[in-house]
Amino acid sequence: MFSESLEAGAGAVADHFDMVLSGFADLPVTHAMRYAVTGGKGLRGWLVLESARLHEVPQAQALWPACAIEAIHAYSLVHDDLPCMDDDALRRGLPTVHRKWDEATAVLAGDALQALGFEMLGDPRCHERAEVRADLTLSLARAAGARGMVLGQALDMAAESTATPLTLDEITALQAGKTGALILWSAEAGARLAEADLAPLTAYAQGLGLAFQIADDILDVEGDAATVGKAVGKDADRGKATFVSLLGLDGAKARAQTLVTEACDALSPYGKRADTLREAARFVISRRN
Amino acid sequence: MFSESLEAGAGAVADHFDMVLSGFADLPVTHAMRYAVTGGKGLRGWLVLESARLHEVPQAQALWPACAIEAIHAYSLVHDDLPCMDDDALRRGLPTVHRKWDEATAVLAGDALQALGFEMLGDPRCHERAEVRADLTLSLARAAGARGMVLGQALDMAAESTATPLTLDEITALQAGKTGALILWSAEAGARLAEADLAPLTAYAQGLGLAFQIADDILDVEGDAATVGKAVGKDADRGKATFVSLLGLDGAKARAQTLVTEACDALSPYGKRADTLREAARFVISRRN
Numbered sequence: 001m002f003s004e005s006l007e008a009g010a011g012a013v014a015d016h017f018d019m020v021l022s023g024f025a026d027l028p029v030t031h032a033m034r035y036a037v038t039g040g041k042g043l044r045g046w047l048v049l050e051s052a053r054l055h056e057v058p059q060a061q062a063l064w065p066a067c068a069i070e071a072i073h074a075y076s077l078v079h080d081d082l083p084c085m086d087d088d089a090l091r092r093g094l095p096t097v098h099r100k101w102d103e104a105t106a107v108l109a110g111d112a113l114q115a116l117g118f119e120m121l122g123d124p125r126c127h128e129r130a131e132v133r134a135d136l137t138l139s140l141a142r143a144a145g146a147r148g149m150v151l152g153q154a155l156d157m158a159a160e161s162t163a164t165p166l167t168l169d170e171i172t173a174l175q176a177g178k179t180g181a182l183i184l185w186s187a188e189a190g191a192r193l194a195e196a197d198l199a200p201l202t203a204y205a206q207g208l209g210l211a212f213q214i215a216d217d218i219l220d221v222e223g224d225a226a227t228v229g230k231a232v233g234k235d236a237d238r239g240k241a242t243f244v245s246l247l248g249l250d251g252a253k254a255r256a257q258t259l260v261t262e263a264c265d266a267l268s269p270y271g272k273r274a275d276t277l278r279e280a281a282r283f284v285i286s287r288r289n
Numbered sequence: 290m291f292s293e294s295l296e297a298g299a300g301a302v303a304d305h306f307d308m309v310l311s312g313f314a315d316l317p318v319t320h321a322m323r324y325a326v327t328g329g330k331g332l333r334g335w336l337v338l339e340s341a342r343l344h345e346v347p348q349a350q351a352l353w354p355a356c357a358i359e360a361i362h363a364y365s366l367v368h369d370d371l372p373c374m375d376d377d378a379l380r381r382g383l384p385t386v387h388r389k390w391d392e393a394t395a396v397l398a399g400d401a402l403q404a405l406g407f408e409m410l411g412d413p414r415c416h417e418r419a420e421v422r423a424d425l426t427l428s429l430a431r432a433a434g435a436r437g438m439v440l441g442q443a444l445d446m447a448a449e450s451t452a453t454p455l456t457l458d459e460i461t462a463l464q465a466g467k468t469g470a471l472i473l474w475s476a477e478a479g480a481r482l483a484e485a486d487l488a489p490l491t492a493y494a495q496g497l498g499l500a501f502q503i504a505d506d507i508l509d510v511e512g513d514a515a516t517v518g519k520a521v522g523k524d525a526d527r528g529k530a531t532f533v534s535l536l537g538l539d540g541a542k543a544r545a546q547t548l549v550t551e552a553c554d555a556l557s558p559y560g561k562r563a564d565t566l567r568e569a570a571r572f573v574i575s576r577r578n
Binding site: 107144 | 371
């Protein structure tokens with residue numbers, strides 16, 4: 001049920017992007033923008049749609065923040081893949097943007113995707129109340145910037161340039177920014193759209209986000225590049241501290257399992273209606289890519 | 290009077306940035322962010338402050354959008370200077386961010402400055418009414434993205450890769466995005482804050498923005514690097530079409546003068562209170578850097 005829902009959500013998000021991007025000039029940078037938002041699992045956008053559905057927010061509204069977060073996520077991947085950052089040739093099993101076009105186009109497409117994310121949240125079709133649009137915008141700007149996602153990336157860079165491996169607390173903090181901040185925003189978005197209590201979705205997303213990164217570290221050890229769709233084994237090659245290096249493979253799996261259980265329990269105020277979100281949490285630690 | 294006002298505005302913007310950035314972690318990326326917003330003329334931030342003053346909006350409010358536009362402008366310069374873009378070593382007479390730190394830090398600092406721009410517009414201290422904050426955000430997202438500034442940069446890149454020099458119309462369109470969009474937003478911001486008619490400031494900024502770019506092209510021919518604070522003569526070296534190559538030096542100067550006169554006339558509804566904005570328009574075509 002979750003996999004069908006995820007696929008349907010990704011399809012709706014793709015159609016919405018097509019509609020929005022059809023208004024843009026026909027240039028390499030706009031082609032690269034479209035390419036960058038295509039082919040991912042769409043987990044973040046789906047979390048927006050599903051948390052909105054839980055609050056009976058129409059999908060036609062929720063597609064705006066769902067595309068916004070996918071645009072921000074896509075921009076971060078395009079810039080992360082650049083030669084001066086992770087220098088990746090493959091993303092989602094396809095050439096990265098700077099390989100398919102060039103570095104300048106990748107920088108610009110990422111920059112434009114970030115602006116597009118904020119533009120979509122500002123669209124009155126996202127929500128008729130300006131208070132809600134302003135709340136979504138401010139929270140996303142904080143989640144994406146140097147106190148959220150960019151902070152996580154900067155801590156990651158700092159860690160790579162020092163000889164001392166990070167502690168578990170430090171990796172957890174790094175992760176809360178690098179991956180956690182956007183996942184948190186995505187899950188909370190439905191409650192923001194409905195002007196409802198954020199607390200259950202906040203607790204759910206905190207468990208989910210950390211479990212997601214632990215699962216990524218496990219995949220980097222256990223996965224193969226063809227299935228994962230990107231290079232694996234890079235962390236160990238670099239002698240980088242990960243959840244697996246700190247907790248061991250079994251310890252990391254147990255920790256991820258506990259986090260998923262806690263995330264599912266946090267949704268109790270929603271009862272059975274939140275079962276697909278619970279299934280999503282179980283999926284992220286069992287996924288192969 | 291304009292130069293004193295510009296200097297005072299830049300000082301107030303710098304103090305406001307200090308206040309905002311003091312809440313950020315002590316990392317290379319946040320140092321690079323601060324460095325990138327330091328030392329510029331601050332024309333865009335000043336246009337926000339001055340257009341706000343014209344509408345009797347308190348400076349304590351106007352400093353939020355003034356810093357927001359300076360953050361967006363600074364991010365665009367940091368990314369423009371990257372080796373894969375213009376590959377510039379000097380900016381404002383000092384090493385560019387990727388030369389002083391490294392490319393990865395420059396990419397991240399630019400990304401974080403864009404997010405910070407939107408975060409500052411979302412701050413309730415910017416305006417108590419969410420409608421106004423949402424309007425400022427949406428208009429800036431459009432001005433900064435692939436229909437505004439990034440569109441201009443992409444057209445510029447496309448022009449460099451073709452053998453046919455651009456026509457005057459094409460350069461004007463390129464310029465309306467690349468430099469014009471942010472200048473337009475800056476000048477309109479005061480009217481947006483006051484929920485007043487944008488038209489006079491729109492007309493003013495359109496003339497000002499184009500005159501500004503023509504003056505830049507003239508400086509690239511007439512200036513010397515020490516005074517201008519960045520490399521000069523690059524356009525001619527690349528055989529790139531500019532306002533000077535299309536209109537001739539005298540023609541370009543005459544066109545800039547006409548645009549400034551039109552810009553000043555557009556402010557007639559404000560009477561003498563807009564004299565500093567008029568002085569600013571005359572300044573941009575007489576500046577040496």
